[in-house]
Amino acid sequence: MKQQPAQMRWERRTQWPLLALAVAFAVAYSVPIIAPGSHSVWLAVCSVTEWVVWAAFAADYAVRLALTPDRKFFIRTHWLDLLAVLLPLARPLRLLRLVSTLALVGRRARMAPQIQLTTYVGGAVVGLLMFGSLAVLEAERDAPNGNIKTLGDAVWWSFTTMTTVGYGDHSPTTGLGRVIAVGLMISGIALLGVVTANIAAWFISRFERDDEEEHRRTAAIEALTAEVTSLRATVAALAAGRADPAADGTPPAPTSAVSSPRS
Helix, strand or coil: CCCCCHHHHHHHHHHHHHHHHHHHHHHHHHHHHHCCCCCHHHHHHHHHHHHHHHHHHHHHHHHHHHHCCCHHHHHHHCHHHHHHHHCCCCHHHHHHHHHHHHHHHHHHCCCCHHHHHHHHHHHHHHHHHHHHHHHHHHHHCCCCCCCCCCHHHHHHHHHHHHCCCCCCCCCCCCHHHHHHHHHHHHHHHHHHHHHHHHHHHHHHHHHHHHHHHHHHHHHHHHHHHHHHHHHHHHHHHHHHHHHCHHHHCCCCCCCCCCCCCCC
């Protein structure tokens, strides 16, 4: 059996630990926003957890970069991971780090392409809705003219914004809140395009498989028809040979001539 590259072995071993770290990061991000009046100890634990998770993903990126045979190609194809590592642990930018974490886990999943894409899109939708709601709530809750004051308002606003419906009953008034709104709008349109393209690609692949199967059946029928035609020609030739004795090399019977007597 061929031995797997070191980078692939590392990614396979760290797949589930990184997923657990992503969940821990989600909890640590959510608690201070949902319960801002929590004890200072819990808030400190959440802050330390965020830093630990960030450090773990930074170390993971460094290890994978060291194990890969082509580092330039790795950096070009894993720019989202590099962005997550380089971004400072600031409140407005932690959402990007979570999205990149979900993308990293999705790319590492050893699944069929259809299942992998479905899992990625589903995780991205849930993550964007949840953390978009938390981010806009944190930005708008203390704004003087803000109308997003509760988690329910924030979740409703995230749904209407991400689906590009935009009822207008809730809207951000701060600069940071509007930046988050733009990100959700673009993400919603992008995810809708991914889903639409995936469905279209699935139908096209099904049609192509059906066409290939139809071509194989047509070719088989044509080959069978040609074989039957050949057999008919052979049978007709054999039947003609039996009807004409000269055809099989049998000499014809001698004909006796009868002469009339001379008078």
